[in-house]
Amino acid sequence: MPTTRPSPRLTAGVVLAGLLVAAGCARKGGCTGDYCGTLVIAAAGEPDILLPPVSEFAITRDVTEQLFLKLADLGLSGNTIGDEDFQPLLAERWEWDTPTTLVFHLDPRARWQDGHAVTAADVAFTYDIYTDSLVSSPFRSSLRQIAAVTTRDSLTVVFRFRHRYPEMFYDAVYHMRILPSHLLREVPRSQWRSAAFGRAPVGDGPYRFVAWRAGESLELAADSTFFLGRPHLRRLIWRFTPDQQVAVTQLIAGDADGVEVLITPDNVQRVQADTQLATYPYKGAAYGYVSFNLAAPGDTTKPHTLFGDRELRRALVMAVDRDGLVRNVFGDLAKVPPGPMSQLFWIWDPETRELPHDSARAARTLTRLGWIDSNGDGTRDRDSLPLAFRLLVPTTSAVRRQYARLLQEQFRTLGIDVQLDEVDFSLFNERARTGRFDALINVWNTDPTPSSGIPQTWTRAGFGRSNYGRYENPAFERLVDRAVASAANRAEAKRTWRAAIETLNQDAPAIFLFATENVAAVHKRVADVRIRPDSWLALVRTWRIPADRLADRDRVGR
Amino acid sequence: MAAWLVRRLAAAIAIVWAVVTLTFIIVHLAHGSPCGQPDGRPISPETCAELIRRFGLDRPLWIQYIKYLGALLHGDLGESLALHRSVAAALADALPNTFTLALAALVIDFALGLALGIYQAVRERRLGDIALGNAALFVNSMPTFWLGLVLLLVFGERLGWFPVGGLRNLVLCPRVDSLPCLADFAWHLTLPALTLGLVGAAGTARYQRAAMLEVVRQDYVRTARAKGLPERRVVLVHALRNALLPLITLFGLTFPFLLTGAVLVETVFAWPGMGRLAVTAILQRDYPIVTAAALVASVMVVLGNLLADTLYGVADPRIRVRPT
Numbered sequence: 001m002p003t004t005r006p007s008p009r010l011t012a013g014v015v016l017a018g019l020l021v022a023a024g025c026a027r028k029g030g031c032t033g034d035y036c037g038t039l040v041i042a043a044a045g046e047p048d049i050l051l052p053p054v055s056e057f058a059i060t061r062d063v064t065e066q067l068f069l070k071l072a073d074l075g076l077s078g079n080t081i082g083d084e085d086f087q088p089l090l091a092e093r094w095e096w097d098t099p100t101t102l103v104f105h106l107d108p109r110a111r112w113q114d115g116h117a118v119t120a121a122d123v124a125f126t127y128d129i130y131t132d133s134l135v136s137s138p139f140r141s142s143l144r145q146i147a148a149v150t151t152r153d154s155l156t157v158v159f160r161f162r163h164r165y166p167e168m169f170y171d172a173v174y175h176m177r178i179l180p181s182h183l184l185r186e187v188p189r190s191q192w193r194s195a196a197f198g199r200a201p202v203g204d205g206p207y208r209f210v211a212w213r214a215g216e217s218l219e220l221a222a223d224s225t226f227f228l229g230r231p232h233l234r235r236l237i238w239r240f241t242p243d244q245q246v247a248v249t250q251l252i253a254g255d256a257d258g259v260e261v262l263i264t265p266d267n268v269q270r271v272q273a274d275t276q277l278a279t280y281p282y283k284g285a286a287y288g289y290v291s292f293n294l295a296a297p298g299d300t301t302k303p304h305t306l307f308g309d310r311e312l313r314r315a316l317v318m319a320v321d322r323d324g325l326v327r328n329v330f331g332d333l334a335k336v337p338p339g340p341m342s343q344l345f346w347i348w349d350p351e352t353r354e355l356p357h358d359s360a361r362a363a364r365t366l367t368r369l370g371w372i373d374s375n376g377d378g379t380r381d382r383d384s385l386p387l388a389f390r391l392l393v394p395t396t397s398a399v400r401r402q403y404a405r406l407l408q409e410q411f412r413t414l415g416i417d418v419q420l421d422e423v424d425f426s427l428f429n430e431r432a433r434t435g436r437f438d439a440l441i442n443v444w445n446t447d448p449t450p451s452s453g454i455p456q457t458w459t460r461a462g463f464g465r466s467n468y469g470r471y472e473n474p475a476f477e478r479l480v481d482r483a484v485a486s487a488a489n490r491a492e493a494k495r496t497w498r499a500a501i502e503t504l505n506q507d508a509p510a511i512f513l514f515a516t517e518n519v520a521a522v523h524k525r526v527a528d529v530r531i532r533p534d535s536w537l538a539l540v541r542t543w544r545i546p547a548d549r550l551a552d553r554d555r556v557g558r
Numbered sequence: 559m560a561a562w563l564v565r566r567l568a569a570a571i572a573i574v575w576a577v578v579t580l581t582f583i584i585v586h587l588a589h590g591s592p593c594g595q596p597d598g599r600p601i602s603p604e605t606c607a608e609l610i611r612r613f614g615l616d617r618p619l620w621i622q623y624i625k626y627l628g629a630l631l632h633g634d635l636g637e638s639l640a641l642h643r644s645v646a647a648a649l650a651d652a653l654p655n656t657f658t659l660a661l662a663a664l665v666i667d668f669a670l671g672l673a674l675g676i677y678q679a680v681r682e683r684r685l686g687d688i689a690l691g692n693a694a695l696f697v698n699s700m701p702t703f704w705l706g707l708v709l710l711l712v713f714g715e716r717l718g719w720f721p722v723g724g725l726r727n728l729v730l731c732p733r734v735d736s737l738p739c740l741a742d743f744a745w746h747l748t749l750p751a752l753t754l755g756l757v758g759a760a761g762t763a764r765y766q767r768a769a770m771l772e773v774v775r776q777d778y779v780r781t782a783r784a785k786g787l788p789e790r791r792v793v794l795v796h797a798l799r800n801a802l803l804p805l806i807t808l809f810g811l812t813f814p815f816l817l818t819g820a821v822l823v824e825t826v827f828a829w830p831g832m833g834r835l836a837v838t839a840i841l842q843r844d845y846p847i848v849t850a851a852a853l854v855a856s857v858m859v860v861l862g863n864l865l866a867d868t869l870y871g872v873a874d875p876r877i878r879v880r881p882t
Binding site for chain 2: 004040048049054055056066113136138192194198200211213214215217219235237239240241242246249252253254255396423425426427429431432433513552553556
């Protein structure tokens with residue numbers, strides 16, 4: 001009887017189809033109930049090291065938030081003044097022994113994931129690390145008002161401050177994540193930035209470290225014995241992507257369950273059109289602005305030929321239709337800030353006095369200052385000097401490039417010639433830092449409080465650091481000092497901050513363009529999603545996937 | 559042969575040294591500072607200053623170079639400025655992924671290129687030859703990143719037939735330790751490998767067609783036909799064997815090209831290989847990683863050439879090196 005052999009082509013096709021089917025049904029498990037679920041987060045970038053004192057990457061913060069606890073953390077109100085709005089974490093309670101002595105009592109149930117108890121010695125060790133010049137933590141300057149941290153007994157730790165000020169409690173708890181001294185004491189201080197612990201950490205948080213595949217992903221698993229309550233989501237996986245746009249694409253394709261921010265109105269529309277996904281708006285931590293360089297580019301001893309003139313800067317601010325720009329670029333995803341602030345700041349006050357958008361007045365001012373188009377070439381000039389400057393923007397930011405073009409056009413209609421310097425991000429940073437620019441479009445991501453960012457960026461203390469435009473005004477600095485150091489309560493601090501911001505606005509050292517409104521996206525099967533604006537995954541341990549919404553991948557066993 | 563090999567190796571070392579030196583100088587002279595986060599946010603000026611001090615970036619370039627070369631001679635590629643780990647460890651994680659991608663692309667490139675080239679040569683100047691020739695020219699003219707984006711958009715995002723990025727299903731297959739997970743890995747590999755492989759295949763097909771056309775006109779092929787051998791045997795055994803010689807050279811050059819060409823494809827498909835590592839390092843001015851990536855790429859090119867020359871000698875006794 002003749003036999004027929006299957007053709008090689010058919011065999012290959014069947015094998016390939018079989019493999020693809022197998023790929024789709026790999027490793028299904030049987031987890032059921034309230035504590036299953038895997039959240040895959042698509043993130044732009046990758047942590048550098050999982051050691052909180054030596055990293056200030058936003059993605060590192062998101063991961064270490066789940067591994068290492070603070071003594072207490074900011075509440076949903078975002079109030080950084082006093083201690084009433086803070087939530088206990090490692091510290092079950094605290095009290096003020098004197099106006100400058102703060103005593104924390106640690107929760108005796110707290111344990112490191114290797115079984116050791118979390119003690120007051122860990123807190124003192126952590127403070128020592130954060131303030132050690134050899135470790136050189138970026139948070140060191142935020143702790144400068146704390147004179148000492150000592151232990152009273154194994155569960156009691158005492159913070160002594162140099163003087164009394166409104167955000168003492170915030171400074172004591174917000175910047176430091178407590179570290180295991182028994183595992184890190186032997187690491188030489190000069191080698192903290194490359195410590196092996198930072199790639200396989202042992203924490204005390206709701207999740208424990210599982211695996212970090214460089215360039216690809218990072219996985220944490222819920223600690224079922226976590227003393228503040230077992231997290232509902234059993235696994236968190238970060239999938240690293242080259243940029244935020246790829247992250248959004250992966251979310252829409254179903255390869256991820258959540259992204260921190262959708263960035264553009266177009267992405268928001270795409271996600272909202274997907275019935276599987278839900279969007280969550282929250283206040284953004286970023287604000288963007290055009291900074292005028294008040295000093296000559298590359299020579300801080302001389303004023304800038306254009307921007308050294310306060311009246312000219314005021315005219316330029318009034319020439320710009322900031323509301324129109326925000327609508328054009330962001331739609332509803334940003335607001336025009338009333339000064340140098342993100343929406344996160346509690347000092348945000350729409351009543352703050354600013355220079356209005358009034359292009360006619362701007363034109364009159366320029367003419368009064370002698371800037372007229374004497375040769376009919378469309379650009380104003382004075383004493384043969386054209387009213388022209390270069391605007392520095394990084395090529396990596398589509399938003400800033402778009403703003404630059406729109407600004408260029410708005411200025412052109414007023415007879416001001418703006419040429420764009422589009423450079424890569426590293427070069428942008430270097431030129432900003434060394435003052436080699438006329439004007440630049442910068443974005444800052446802020447802490448929840450104005451007390452650190454504003455002095456660093458808009459006072460003399462920021463010269464050579466974050467105050468790229470070298471703005472200074474003693475009256476403004478006095479008001480900032482008063483708001484930071486001596487306001488008696490939140491209302492007084494807010495009044496003082498408003499006076500300070502109004503002073504700065506009148507000097508027009510910058511054009512404050514936008515303060516972002518973030519929109520996160522999370523798969524709809526995830527319930528109880530609450531987002532704290534300063535750290536979007538801060539409350540992820542309370543997110544859950546109800547049993548009736550579990551997908552195959554939520555049930556996977558290990 | 560041994561003397562030839564020694565000479566070639568010495569030349570190879572000199573070439574690699576020159577590439578590394580040039581890369582070192584160029585990346586250090588390029589403006590910019592290593593003070594940014596991967597997501598484009600700047601790090602604080604204090605941290606930046608500490609970074610520059612700690613890695614000696616404030617010292618004269620020639621001192622940095624001598625220090626780097628000294629370490630390199632001891633097999634130390636240095637420490638990454640941004641990753642807080644050794645460059646060797648970062649490369650060890652990334653290189654296998656790039657090799658896998660390049661190898662898969664190479665298989666597609668040569669399998670498809672050979673098949674198309676042979677088919678076109680056999681059907682010279684007929685409709686199939688002309689149509690495939692134009693199609694190959696069209697694909698060959700495409701930038702790989704653009705083709706990748708198109709494939710990603712159509713087959714990943716719109717049709718959902720393939721994943722839109724990454725190495726594997728992170729939840730179901732965290733490790734490639736079973737047949738389904740191997741299949742999952744192959745599924746993730748398909749689009750990036752096709753992107754790289756298709757463009758190469760279009761070029762290979764054109765080479766192969768030309769080589770075949772030259773060979774099929776030779777007397778020995780005519781003799782084979784006259785002997786009454788089946789056409790398939792004439793083409794695939796007698797003609798193809800000699801027509802493969804030019805492809806050996808192409809093979810030697812293609813593999814390193816695929817390795818370096820993976821840079822953009824890895825970025826488009828979020829494939830965690832050396833290309834993506836290098837791109838991120840360039841944007842962040844992570845000098846040790848950039849220099850190491852150039853070192854690896856130059857070593858691959860040199861080895862590829864060496865391999866091609868050796869294979870050529872093996873395949874064609876007429877040009878085998880004789881002792882002098």
